[in-house]
Amino acid sequence: MLKIEPNIADFDGFYEALVGLHRNLTPEQSQLVNSKLILLLANHIGDRVVLDQAIAKAVQGVKPAGHENTISAVV
Amino acid sequence: MTTTTSDSDYQSLVFDYKRCADQDASRPVRHPVVIVGAGPVGLSVAIDLAQQGEQVVLLDDDDRLSNGSRAICFAKRTLEIFDRLGCGRPMVDKGVVWNLGKVFFRSEPVYSFNLLPEAGHQRPAFINLQQYYVEGYLLDRARQLPNLEIRWKNKIVGLSQDGKSVDLEVETPDGNYRLSCDWLVAADGARSAIRGFLGQTSSGQTFRDRFLIADVKMAADFPAERWFWFDPPFHPNQSVLLHQQPDGVWRIDFQLGWDADPVAERRPDKVIPRVQALLGREAKFDLEWVSIYTFSCLRMEKFRHGRVLFAGDSAHGVSPFGARGANSGVQDADNLSWKLRLVLQGLSPEELLDTYDSERVQAADENILNSTRSTDFITPKNEASHSFRNATLELAKDCEFARRLVNSGRLSLPSTYSDSPLNTPDADSFSGPEIPGAPALDAPLRRAGEDTWLLSHIGNVFAGIYFNDGRELHPELTKALRSLSDDRLRVSVSILEPKGSPALEATGLKFFEDVEGLAAKRYDAQPGTFYLFRPDQHVCARWRHFDVASIRAALARATFQA
Numbered sequence: 001m002l003k004i005e006p007n008i009a010d011f012d013g014f015y016e017a018l019v020g021l022h023r024n025l026t027p028e029q030s031q032l033v034n035s036k037l038i039l040l041l042a043n044h045i046g047d048r049v050v051l052d053q054a055i056a057k058a059v060q061g062v063k064p065a066g067h068e069n070t071i072s073a074v075v
Numbered sequence: 076m077t078t079t080t081s082d083s084d085y086q087s088l089v090f091d092y093k094r095c096a097d098q099d100a101s102r103p104v105r106h107p108v109v110i111v112g113a114g115p116v117g118l119s120v121a122i123d124l125a126q127q128g129e130q131v132v133l134l135d136d137d138d139r140l141s142n143g144s145r146a147i148c149f150a151k152r153t154l155e156i157f158d159r160l161g162c163g164r165p166m167v168d169k170g171v172v173w174n175l176g177k178v179f180f181r182s183e184p185v186y187s188f189n190l191l192p193e194a195g196h197q198r199p200a201f202i203n204l205q206q207y208y209v210e211g212y213l214l215d216r217a218r219q220l221p222n223l224e225i226r227w228k229n230k231i232v233g234l235s236q237d238g239k240s241v242d243l244e245v246e247t248p249d250g251n252y253r254l255s256c257d258w259l260v261a262a263d264g265a266r267s268a269i270r271g272f273l274g275q276t277s278s279g280q281t282f283r284d285r286f287l288i289a290d291v292k293m294a295a296d297f298p299a300e301r302w303f304w305f306d307p308p309f310h311p312n313q314s315v316l317l318h319q320q321p322d323g324v325w326r327i328d329f330q331l332g333w334d335a336d337p338v339a340e341r342r343p344d345k346v347i348p349r350v351q352a353l354l355g356r357e358a359k360f361d362l363e364w365v366s367i368y369t370f371s372c373l374r375m376e377k378f379r380h381g382r383v384l385f386a387g388d389s390a391h392g393v394s395p396f397g398a399r400g401a402n403s404g405v406q407d408a409d410n411l412s413w414k415l416r417l418v419l420q421g422l423s424p425e426e427l428l429d430t431y432d433s434e435r436v437q438a439a440d441e442n443i444l445n446s447t448r449s450t451d452f453i454t455p456k457n458e459a460s461h462s463f464r465n466a467t468l469e470l471a472k473d474c475e476f477a478r479r480l481v482n483s484g485r486l487s488l489p490s491t492y493s494d495s496p497l498n499t500p501d502a503d504s505f506s507g508p509e510i511p512g513a514p515a516l517d518a519p520l521r522r523a524g525e526d527t528w529l530l531s532h533i534g535n536v537f538a539g540i541y542f543n544d545g546r547e548l549h550p551e552l553t554k555a556l557r558s559l560s561d562d563r564l565r566v567s568v569s570i571l572e573p574k575g576s577p578a579l580e581a582t583g584l585k586f587f588e589d590v591e592g593l594a595a596k597r598y599d600a601q602p603g604t605f606y607l608f609r610p611d612q613h614v615c616a617r618w619r620h621f622d623v624a625s626i627r628a629a630l631a632r633a634t635f636q637a
Contacts, residue, residue: 028462031459032465035465036469038463038466039467039470039476043474043477068456070282070283071283072281073371075265075371075373
């Protein structure tokens, strides 16, 4: 079960570290670092149920405004 | 005229169109089965049915084998099917055996995998072999079968079916003729004309990317390994695959991106610099075959339409990552042939063919799922997936978990038909992978002092394996085992004895020594265990104790006689 109640000892310190991670990075570098961070944390958590709940929570309320980059095909 | 079949000129063979008696018949001649398309799939179905005794007519609209290398990776299971069809050996002898795959990111190696962690199998995990060799060896085998007639330059231009037969109009160099058949196998490729005649479609998605295949001939000292680069310095921002084929031919596959011009990119003045960027300016090579492709993952909703059965690319298409196109097509042929034979012989009702549809649709979905996942990794669809891809590759250098995420193609494995209605569910307790519906695993055996392999002794008909304890069989058991081979649905029974047992013989039964104990291990067998295999070598049922009535019930279920 995904925890959404407070679970980090030092919230302000953690937030500072998270934001500080991106200081002096280009947007592309930031995206790469964020991707690594997500992959590392996901593997640490391991539990697919928790990961799927986090994935669902993260996208909640986001209305897709992009487009799928594939073409449907019929032959 | 038909030229000689030497080792290396399959690509240049031209086959004579010959007028056949059907063209002069006053009314359409009726055949039990007509197969359309002399590619790897059509040839496999034709050989399989013919060697099981059926009269087969194979039509092809061309007079040549595959033009270009095309499919080059043939998986273990496919080689085992080719063994059953009587032509696996020349393919393995000619093919390049490889086990090691290496993945590079930019200029650094990040990950390597070994496909064959386990000994005790006759066939390797994969061989690389040009499609024209595979078709050539299949054709050599087909020509040994007098009841298999191939008609080159015979193109289907019209088709109708009424539930009792399929009627065809065939175009030839000297005019059209009609014929009819009980069953039609459409192995006529991705652009299947037969699919169109039936008003059917194959649907799915096309990926926005283009790839260049450059097959080059050169004397190179690269090892026989699969090398895959993401974003290498010699081809920035795209991927490249290098893979060895026989005769000093190397497959180089360059990702080009969606905006590449498919006409210009095929020209030697564009291709050669790309190859030189990889091999070096001084490298000497000849271009063997160049092709630009995009790809789609699609399938027909159903593979059986009345008396027409679709197999291979006509029924489904996948991206090339993972070698799942030709391999899955040959596995379609393997699944279809024995069922069609039983229906043709009146041993099963035609509903048995609906299980060809259900089992192979499931297999197609597995292949599409795996190849779509590989494609999403290799050609990321958006910035976020591109970033995850690069993050995975960077982490893979020192994080073991990330190596498991690297996906440059999950290579073809056969499907286990675990939900098939043909399976008899286990009543006894077993562990391991050989559940009902699973393809049989090989193991080394010995018979009369000769080394042999388990898979060489099952297939074509239903087969039983009884695991004995090394002691003489009880006369009642011998009689019961023997009775299985006398049934209308003949079951070929083998007795496996533990390592070191004295050689026993009994009329009508084949005894083998499980020389390394691997058969018992792989099948989780104990003395008394009995496995029943379908003619395509998939497990049908298994028991801890031999019981003729249970075996007959399982056979009835697997042949739709229940």
